[in-house]
Amino acid sequence: MSLRTVSLRTVSLRSLVALPLLVAGFLLLPLFAQAQIPAQKPIGLDARLASPVMKAGSKQQNYLRVALNGCEPKRSDNRTPVNVAFVIDRSGSMAGQRIVQAREAAILALKRLDQNDIASVIIFDNQVDVLAPAQQVTNQNYFIDLVRGITVRGSTAIYDGVMQGAREVRKFKDARRLNRVVLLSDGLANVGPKQPEEFARLGRDLLAEGISVSTIGLGLDYNEDLMLALARAADGNHAFASVPNDLIQIFNREFDDVLAACAQTVSIDVELGAGARVVRALSRDGKVEDKRAQFTLNQVYAATEHYVLLEIEVDGNAPAATTDFGRVNVTYTVPDSGERQTIAASIGGQFTTSAEAVKAGQDKTVMEAVVAQVTRERAPNGSETARPGQGSRGRQAVPAECRRNWCVYRDRAQSLAGHAKPADSVRLVCENGSVSARRRA
Numbered sequence: 208m209s210l211r212t213v214s215l216r217t218v219s220l221r222s223l224v225a226l227p228l229l230v231a232g233f234l235l236l237p238l239f240a241q242a243q244i245p246a247q248k249p250i251g252l253d254a255r256l257a258s259p260v261m262k263a264g265s266k267q268q269n270y271l272r273v274a275l276n277g278c279e280p281k282r283s284d285n286r287t288p289v290n291v292a293f294v295i296d297r298s299g300s301m302a303g304q305r306i307v308q309a310r311e312a313a314i315l316a317l318k319r320l321d322q323n324d325i326a327s328v329i330i331f332d333n334q335v336d337v338l339a340p341a342q343q344v345t346n347q348n349y350f351i352d353l354v355r356g357i358t359v360r361g362s363t364a365i366y367d368g369v370m371q372g373a374r375e376v377r378k379f380k381d382a383r384r385l386n387r388v389v390l391l392s393d394g395l396a397n398v399g400p401k402q403p404e405e406f407a408r409l410g411r412d413l414l415a416e417g418i419s420v421s422t423i424g425l426g427l428d429y430n431e432d433l434m435l436a437l438a439r440a441a442d443g444n445h446a447f448a449s450v451p452n453d454l455i456q457i458f459n460r461e462f463d464d465v466l467a468a469c470a471q472t473v474s475i476d477v478e479l480g481a482g483a484r485v486v487r488a489l490s491r492d493g494k495v496e497d498k499r500a501q502f503t504l505n506q507v508y509a510a511t512e513h514y515v516l517l518e519i520e521v522d523g524n525a526p527a528a529t530t531d532f533g534r535v536n537v538t539y540t541v542p543d544s545g546e547r548q549t550i551a552a553s554i555g556g557q558f559t560t561s562a563e564a565v566k567a568g569q570d571k572t573v574m575e576a577v578v579a580q581v582t583r584e585r586a587p588n589g590s591e592t593a594r595p596g597q598g599s600r601g602r603q604a605v606p607a608e609c610r611r612n613w614c615v616y617r618d619r620a621q622s623l624a625g626h627a628k629p630a631d632s633v634r635l636v637c638e639n640g641s642v643s644a645r646r647r648a
Contacts, residue, residue, distance in 0.1 A: 250470050250507050251276035254477075254535045254552045257577060260568030263558035265523040270489075271554065272573040273477060273535050274514040277507050278469040287468050287542035290325040290384040292341070292372035293317075293354075296392035298332045298363045305425055306359050308451035309391055312458040313354050316389075319462050320344040325384070327375035328353060331368035332361025333398045341375040364398035365390070369409065369420065369437070376418050383545045385468045385506055386418045387443070389461060391454070393425035396433060403436040410440025411492075417472055419443040419505035423457055426450075440492065442505040464508050470539040473504040475515060479533035479554070482525030489516040489580045498533075507539065516580055523558065532556050 257270040293313050301309065313328070320326055327341040328350060338353050372388040380386050400406065410420055421443035422434035431447070438445035444464065446457045475493075477500040479485060485500045493502040493515070502515050521532070533554040540547055559565060 250278050250537070250539065250550065252535065252537050252550045252552045254554050255570050255573050256532070256554065256556050257570055257573040258565065258568065259556045259570060260565050261521055261523065261556060261558050262562065262565050263523055263560050267521050267523055268486075269519050269521050270573055270577050271477070271517040271519055272514055272570075272576050273475060273517070274512055275470075275473070275475075275504075275507050275537065277467075277509045277511040277513075279510065286466055288323040288325070288384050289320065289465050290341070290376055290379050290381065290386045291320075291465065292327045292329060292375045292388045294329045294331065294368045294372040294388055294390045295357065296332075296363060296365070296368070296394065297330045297357055297359050298361055298392075298394055299359055300363075300394050300428075301425075302359045304451040305393055306357065308454045309425070310354050310357055312454040313391075314351050315455060316458045316462050317344070317347055317350045317354070319466065320347070325379040326350060327372070329368055329371050329375065330357055331364050331371075332359075333364055334361070335364060335367045335371045337371060337375065341378040362398050363392065363394040363396055365392055365396040365433070366400040366406065366409065367398070368392075369406075373413055373416075373418055373420075377416070380417065382417065382472060382540050383542055385465055385471065385542070387465055388413070388418065388420045388441075389423070389458075390420060390434070390437070391423045391425065392434070393429050395428070395430045401433070403430075403432045406433050406437040407440040410437045410443075414441045414503060414505055417505060421445070421461055423448060423454070423461075425454065442503070464511075467509040468506040468542055469509045470507040471505065471542055473507055473537065473539040475502040475504070476536045476538075477501070477517065477533065477554075478536075479519065480529075480531055482522040482529065483532050484520050486518040486520050489518055489577070491515055514576060516576055521556075525558070530555060530557050 251274075253272075253274045253276070255272050255274075257272070258267075261267060261269065293316070295309055295313060297306065317326060322343055322345045324344045325341055326339070326344050327337065328339040330336050330338050338357070339350055344350065369388060369390055372390070376386050376388060395401075400409075413420060418441070420437055420441035422438045423446045424431060424434050425448045427449070435445045437443075444461060446461070448454050448457055477485070479498040484497050485495050488495055488500060488502070491502060493500055495517075500517055504513065507513055531553055534551060535554065536549060536551045538547060538549045
């Protein structure tokens with residue numbers, strides 16, 4: 208996600224505040240440029256079928272969208288405290304403006320923390336150093352002076368750097384804090400584990416502990432597959448900065464999220480009723496088993512929508528009077544108190560013999576989410592977004608490839624919605640020769 212389908216989209220983020228963000232399988236639609244703190248009330252839950260009106264008498268494909276809406280924010284000094292480890296690449300390729308901007312972005316983020324927060328700073332090249340061990344931010348200048356002294360050298364041991372960041376976070380890990388590792392790197396992992404699946408496995412293990420990882424790739428040479436896999440599996444953000452100047456905006460947006468969590472350790476449990484089964488999870492990894500699907504998020508952000516998509520199969524021979532196709536239960540922790548709360552929603556639908564009623568009943572919101580997700584699946588080489596100009600790594604998206612992908616997901620959308628007109632958001636897919644999709648609010 209994920210999207211925070213869907214993980215932060217891998218794009219240049221110069222206009223970051225105006226764009227929706229994609230996070231580890233969930234689409235995030237930020238409503239505020241400035242971090243604000245949620246009011247104490249439950250998060251919203253909405254469960255919808257793409258085709259809530261279905262043709263009776265035949266087995267059919269359908270899609271389920273389960274959306275979580277972050278609680279309404281309010282301005283307050285009583286925000287959720289954070290426990291964050293900054294893991295910064297100091298390898299030789301970071302020389303010049305890259306390390307300068309990385310230092311400044313980290314310093315600006317540190318200035319947003321206070322004595323209620325925990326921070327640590329880890330730097331890595333071919334070895335890992337703990338520049339500032341995890342501790343309360345009682346003296347911002349202590350951290351700032353250390354960050355200003357970061358210089359460049361050596362190779363790139365990304366895996367070991369993240370592991371050390373997680374060790375620092377564990378020292379003060381608390382369900383009442385937002386526990387996060389923020390990784391910044393411009394290169395390829397050339398020391399230690401190097402495969403995306405190894406990093407995805409690390410991300411899943413950390414998420415199971417309640418630690419999320421956000422990754423920021425700088426320049427056109429970093430290993431996007433690796434860093435995106437880590438962020439998706441760990442329910443963090445992934446951002447791509449084409450130039451060093453983007454880093455400050457990216458760090459600001461990351462900490463807008465970090466400082467505005469309204470629910471943590473979130474568990475989504477989908478259980479389908481008679482006549483329906485889960486085929487697969489589209490937008491993020493989860494546990495899928497016949498009639499049941501389970502997903503885990505590390506946090507839900509204020510004034511933000513997170514959603515997960517499932518492909519399901521419905522038996523049209525179920526009783527015609529069937530209107531309840533299952534139930535969704537969501538359990539989460541309230542950051543302030545550590546209290547566990549649960550909300551639930553039913554999955555509604557009905558059968559009909561009228562083809563016109565089926566067509567008229569299509570849910571546009573779910574359809575747009577499906578179209579966007581199919582686009583990401585069809586992007587070149589399995590990448591969720593192909594960046595222009597990255598020819599040496601085989602990830603360049605040419606206009607012909609864009610058009611071919613467009614036909615694929617357009618046809619899928621039409622098969623679901625009876626020649627649905629593509630949404631405005633989906634037309635963004637081929638802008639600048641890049642395959643990407645994101646849904647506007």
